[in-house]
Amino acid sequence: DIVMTQTELSSPVTVGQPASISCRSTQSLEHTDGNTYLSWLHQRPGQPPRLLLYKISKRFSGVPDRFSGTGAGTDFTLKISSVEVEDVGVYYCMQSTQFPYTFGQGTKLEIK
Amino acid sequence: EAQLVETGGDLVQPGGSLRLSCAASGFSVSDTYMNWVRQVPGKGLEWVSIIFRSGGTYYAESVKGRFTIFRDSSKNTVYLQMNSLRSDDTALYYCTRGSGNDWGQGTLVTVSS
Numbered sequence: 470d471i472v473m474t475q476t477e478l479s480s481p482v483t484v485g486q487p488a489s490i491s492c493r494s495t496q497s498l499e500h501t502d503g504n505t506y507l508s509w510l511h512q513r514p515g516q517p518p519r520l521l522l523y524k525i526s527k528r529f530s531g532v533p534d535r536f537s538g539t540g541a542g543t544d545f546t547l548k549i550s551s552v553e554v555e556d557v558g559v560y561y562c563m564q565s566t567q568f569p570y571t572f573g574q575g576t577k578l579e580i581k
Numbered sequence: 582e583a584q585l586v587e588t589g590g591d592l593v594q595p596g597g598s599l600r601l602s603c604a605a606s607g608f609s610v611s612d613t614y615m616n617w618v619r620q621v622p623g624k625g626l627e628w629v630s631i632i633f634r635s636g637g638t639y640y641a642e643s644v645k646g647r648f649t650i651f652r653d654s655s656k657n658t659v660y661l662q663m664n665s666l667r668s669d670d671t672a673l674y675y676c677t678r679g680s681g682n683d684w685g686q687g688t689l690v691t692v693s694s
Contacts, residue, residue: 508680510626517675517684518626529682561626565680568639570616570628 471496471564475573481581488549490576492562497542499566506565509538509547512575513558521560522547554580583607583683585676590688593666601661601688603676611654613679617661619672620687629674632659644670666692 476491498505507525510518520529525545526538535550549556557580562573589601603615617629630640630650638650649662659676673687 506680510681517686518681519684520681523680563626563628563681568631569641570631572626572628575625 470569471498471567471571473562473564473571473573475560475562475576478576478578481579482552483581484554485551488552488556488578490547490560490562490578492540492545492547492573494543494545494564496567498545498564499542505541507538507540507545508563508565509536510561510563511556511558512561513555516558518561549578552578552580556580583678585678585683585685587674587676587685587688590674590690592691592693594694595667595692597666597692598662598664599666599690601663601674601676601690603659603661603685605657605659605678608678609654610652610657610659615650615652615659616677616681617650617659617674618677619670619674619690621672627672630661663690666690668692 472495474493482488498507505525509522511521512518521532521536522538525540537548539546559575559577561575564571584606586604593599614633616631619627619629629644632638632650647665652659671692673689675684675687677684
């Protein structure tokens with residue numbers, strides 16, 4: 470199975486400041502069809518997850534442009550250019566390149 | 582607007598069975614692929630199963646041979662038949678469309694004597 474490992478945020482983030490979360494996979498996520506099926510999801514407390522980005526950097530419908538994704542192969546990053554209060558919660562990366570689909574352990578974002 | 586509503590979660594004894602339902606609206610479950618994902622409260626996400634447009638299915642190793650995913654197009658509903666339940670199956674079960682495009686609110690399965 471592909472193991473996904475996320476970094477922790479070192480401290481709470483101040484509103485208006487940027488934040489960055491990294492995700493690393495144990496195998497390349499590039500599919501034989503040429504796509505890389507790496508997604509980012511956000512889960513607020515008491516809510517189901519919601520999709521932010523898919524195929525590394527494509528924003529899902531309605532996702533603000535302060536969220537962006539970069540990376541390739543085994544290393545990926547989610548960036549929030551200017552954190553807002555509503556961004557609190559847990560962020561997960563997920564790979565759907567190979568079965569079984571697997572998630573990172575989650576990274577908690579707290580507001581200072 | 583796509584909506585997913587999961588039902589069927591309950592308290593069940595180890596070794597028991599349960600069938601979860603995921604009723605969809607705003608799209609046809611036959612026109613896309615659908616997943617079940619579970620989450621132990623306070624913990625991370627675990628993918629459980631998928632059903633493709635073709636009807637093909639895949640399962641996590643931890644549920645293979647015990648869980649079955651299927652759909653009823655006439656009811657626009659996806660199901661998860663769960664047999665030989667174990668305590669480590671206790672979780673909130675979500676159904677999702679595609680690669681997480683849409684999620685339901687989840688239904689809680691508790692396996693305990």
